[in-house]
Amino acid sequence: MPRSPPRRDDQSRQPVRDQHRRHCPHGTAALQVALQLAGVEAKDEVIIPALTFVATANAVHYLGAIPHFADSEDQTLGLDPAALRDWLSTTAERSGAGAGWRNRHTGRRLRALVPMHCFGHPCDLDALLAIAHDYQLALVEDAAESLGSRYHGRHTGTFGLLGTLSFNGNKTITTGGGGAILTDDMHLADHAKHLTTTAKRPHRWESIHGEIGYNYRMPNLNAALGCAQLEQLPDFLASKRCLAARYCDAFADSGLEQARLMQEPPGCKSNYWLQTLILDERVADQRDAILEVTNDAGLMTRPAWTLLHQLPPYRDCPRAPLPVAESLARRIINLPSSAGLA
Known part of the structure; x- marks a missing residue:
């Protein structure tokens, strides 16, 4: 139970x-x-x-x-x-x-x-x-x-x-x-x-x-290999949090108002596995242009996954209304997130 x-x-x-x-x-x-x-x-x-x-x-x-x-x-x-x-x-x-x-x-x-x-x-x-x-x-x-x-x-x-x-x-x-x-x-x-x-x-x-x-x-x-990696986990987590802070500082200094960086929810401590930029709905139509420019510049930015109900194997599965998920999928851009970048 x-x-x-x-x-x-x-x-x-x-x-x-x-x-x-x-x-x-x-x-x-x-x-x-x-x-x-x-x-x-x-x-x-x-x-x-x-x-x-x-x-x-x-x-x-x-x-x-x-x-x-x-x-x-x-x-x-x-x-x-x-x-x-x-x-x-x-x-x-x-x-x-x-x-x-x-x-x-x-x-x-x-x-x-x-x-x-x-x-x-x-x-x-x-x-x-x-x-x-x-x-x-x-x-x-x-x-x-x-x-x-x-x-x-x-x-x-x-x-x-x-x-x-x-x-x-x-x-x-x-x-x-x-x-x-x-x-x-x-x-x-x-x-x-x-x-x-x-x-x-x-x-x-x-x-x-x-x-x-x-x-x-x-x-x-x-x-x-996993045991050796576990010994480094605290350092990896600290580096990812440092990278998140650097992104926050950079975007704050840029004065960009049409996007926000995803922050850990209140009462939580996130590992910041991926650093995530979320565009405002009013500029969501520019997501693909941003992905193209950044990838052409050698920066591996990525969108969120295709929503599961939009994939051929799962189109007929039961689902609730999905307005927020559909909006987020149009607006998410994941930024380079390696712990080594910090």
């Missing part, structure tokens, strides 16, 4: 004790297994942001489940709890005593909620946990981009039933590829290890597999 919302006291701000990790070959595999551990089954619907990397939806699809897209908020770039609660109030209905909630339009079970901490900025987790509690949704955090980010003093990826990280080559630290599943539930941690090692039961010589598992183990060489 999903957990109750965290208490707003000092205890809820402490690091999670006995946090267990299971390493995987990449973040997508970690999210796929985490969703399976959370009880997601074929034909279930899983609520995810439309503004996220395609891997979030792919992990849902690999289980035969259906992504259900929700809107984002301007302040965090993550799921908007107010908009989501309003949407569910008209879209979700009880399935029966103890059977959870379903989408009244499709008849499918609403099983999980997956906040993604966009570009490393934490979502409004308290409000999203409250929604997960009220609608009996398992909350699984996609913290692929937010290693080192904290929400009210506590690390992202540790609030839900499970959380996942990515160590891809473009992340804050890398193992060349790789990911991890986080949970403080020993039973889920043991099951995660079982599923990611081909579901082989311990035995001195027999190969007995009690369920369908995956060969999702991280190779030792990659893990060794």
